[in-house]
Amino acid sequence: MTNQDADSGLLEARYRRLLRVLPPAYRAVREQEMVDTFVESRYSEQPELADVTATYGRPSLAEKVSVLSLALRLRWGGVDAPARYRVRAEATRNVALLGLLMLALWAALMLQARWGGTPWWPKPEVAEPINSGNLWQVIAPNAPVLWIPAFVFVVFGRARIAQLLGAIAMVPLLAGSLEFVGLLGYWVPLLVQVTVIAAIGAFRRDTPQVVRRPWLIAWTAGIVALQALPLARHFPVGVTAALIDEPGLWCVAVVVAAPALLLSRRRPCDEADVGRLLAIASLAAAALLWRAATAADLAVVLSVEDPLRDTVLVTCVVQMLVVAAVGIPAAVVGIRGLHRLPIVSYSAGRLGPGATG
Amino acid sequence: MTEQAFFVLTALVGQPLHGYSILKAVTELSDGRVKPRVGTLYGVLDRMAAEGAVELDREEVVSGRFRRYYRLTDDGHRLLAREAARQAANARTATERLAGWAAGVGAEPAAGEAV
Numbered sequence: 001m002t003n004q005d006a007d008s009g010l011l012e013a014r015y016r017r018l019l020r021v022l023p024p025a026y027r028a029v030r031e032q033e034m035v036d037t038f039v040e041s042r043y044s045e046q047p048e049l050a051d052v053t054a055t056y057g058r059p060s061l062a063e064k065v066s067v068l069s070l071a072l073r074l075r076w077g078g079v080d081a082p083a084r085y086r087v088r089a090e091a092t093r094n095v096a097l098l099g100l101l102m103l104a105l106w107a108a109l110m111l112q113a114r115w116g117g118t119p120w121w122p123k124p125e126v127a128e129p130i131n132s133g134n135l136w137q138v139i140a141p142n143a144p145v146l147w148i149p150a151f152v153f154v155v156f157g158r159a160r161i162a163q164l165l166g167a168i169a170m171v172p173l174l175a176g177s178l179e180f181v182g183l184l185g186y187w188v189p190l191l192v193q194v195t196v197i198a199a200i201g202a203f204r205r206d207t208p209q210v211v212r213r214p215w216l217i218a219w220t221a222g223i224v225a226l227q228a229l230p231l232a233r234h235f236p237v238g239v240t241a242a243l244i245d246e247p248g249l250w251c252v253a254v255v256v257a258a259p260a261l262l263l264s265r266r267r268p269c270d271e272a273d274v275g276r277l278l279a280i281a282s283l284a285a286a287a288l289l290w291r292a293a294t295a296a297d298l299a300v301v302l303s304v305e306d307p308l309r310d311t312v313l314v315t316c317v318v319q320m321l322v323v324a325a326v327g328i329p330a331a332v333v334g335i336r337g338l339h340r341l342p343i344v345s346y347s348a349g350r351l352g353p354g355a356t357g
Numbered sequence: 358m359t360e361q362a363f364f365v366l367t368a369l370v371g372q373p374l375h376g377y378s379i380l381k382a383v384t385e386l387s388d389g390r391v392k393p394r395v396g397t398l399y400g401v402l403d404r405m406a407a408e409g410a411v412e413l414d415r416e417e418v419v420s421g422r423f424r425r426y427y428r429l430t431d432d433g434h435r436l437l438a439r440e441a442a443r444q445a446a447n448a449r450t451a452t453e454r455l456a457g458w459a460a461g462v463g464a465e466p467a468a469g470e471a472v
Contacts, residue, residue, distance in 0.1 A: 033376060033423055033424070034396075034399060036376075036377075036423050036424065037375070037376030037377045037380070037395050037398070040376075040422060041380055041395065044377070060394075062394050063396065065394075065396075066397040066400075067394075067396035068396070069400065070396040070397070070400045073400060081403065081407070082403055082407065344406065
């Protein structure tokens with residue numbers, strides 16, 4: 001019996017099981033090739049024991065480690081990963097940066113309102129002295145300020161510190177969620193913040209450095225834009241309430257950024273366009289979910305007789321429709337662009353129908 | 358460039374090879390020092406392909422086994438030549454310093470050491 005003739009069913013099955021850690025799209029292109037390479041190499045070690053190897057052979061620990069390393073590299077999308085995985089990781093890093101930017105801008109607005117006073121949120125008249133009894137009451141509203149240094153740390157390449165700061169900034173929201181279990185308006189932003197912190201994990205030593213200038217410009221532009229918020233006072237009160245809360249600002253950001261990205265993209269989209277479009281589509285999904293959650297809370301909290309109720313809820317629904325109108329095209333174009341990118345990066349030849357599908 | 362990538366490119370000089378034959382050639386070329394696993398090999402091939410150093414040559418089914426053959430691109434040849442020159446220069450520098458040290462202390466040069 002030759003090596004090739006040996007019934008390699010069990011050995012193959014065990015190796016295929018190991019390959020399940022690889023991303024499905026990569027496995028669809030590579031699995032058979034990798035299995036046959038593995039089986040051939042195992043038979044060549046002891047050709048006379050091919051039958052025994054076929055039945056009792058298993059992937060070695062070193063082989064398992066090598067496949068696991070490959071899976072991690074693909075899923076993390078390092079600079080040298082195939083284009084589709086690289087762009088997906090880039091989109092995740094963009095989600096982290098966009099999310100941090102929005103959280104930091106909101107924190108800056110709160111900081112300004114709390115300590116500097118604003119035309120729409122007056123500064124508290126008398127600050128109570130801090131003591132052990134009210135320590136939590138002082139810390140909790142100010143903890144989100146940590147999103148500002150978290151954003152700065154990510155922009156300047158210190159992602160792990162940013163994750164730590166984000167985790168601390170999230171604690172008061174977590175406490176609020178546990179206190180007001182029935183309010184989606186606590187749970188959804190908690191989910192958003194957990195997602196942002198997790199997305200920061202896509203920044204690693206082997207990923208490209210953040211191009212700082214556009215993000216610092218975006219931060220500055222955001223701060224300047226927030227100073228225009230008093231203009232919202234010209235709207236009816238209920239509209240203003242839904243426009244200048246945190247999900248309201250996320251909706252505004254999506255409505256400004258998504259059309260700009262859609263209009264400025266190359267045709268067909270290049271890798272950078274795809275990464276940005278997928279990120280803004282994720283931001284749109286978060287804004288939609290968050291707005292829907294707050295609208296649901298308001299529908300419950302505000303009594304039917306409340307004159308603001310209908311205005312607030314209609315404004316929320318309009319916001320969601322507008323966000324969906326720009327977010328869905330961004331998602332469609334981004335996903336199509338992603339699927340056009342190859343799973344394996346060969347500059348010549350074809351790897352079969354699954355290579356780019 | 359990792360040692361594994363270096364030997365994978367070296368194995369592909371002048372001949373397209375498939376996965377198992379690359380593994381075998383790398384082990385032989387490195388005198389058994391480098392024995393890449395299958396997962397590692399395909400990681401290296403992906404990296405080298407992303408850099409434009411390797412491309413697909415052809416696909417075949419031989420005795421029921423599916424094989425993809427890979428070949429070195431022109432960029433791959435240049436990349437390997439640069440890396441080989443860099444390693445040769447490093448080796449030369451180390452060898453010269455060792456020879457100088459051996460002469461200074463009257464030590465015998467190590468086996469295989471150029472003096």
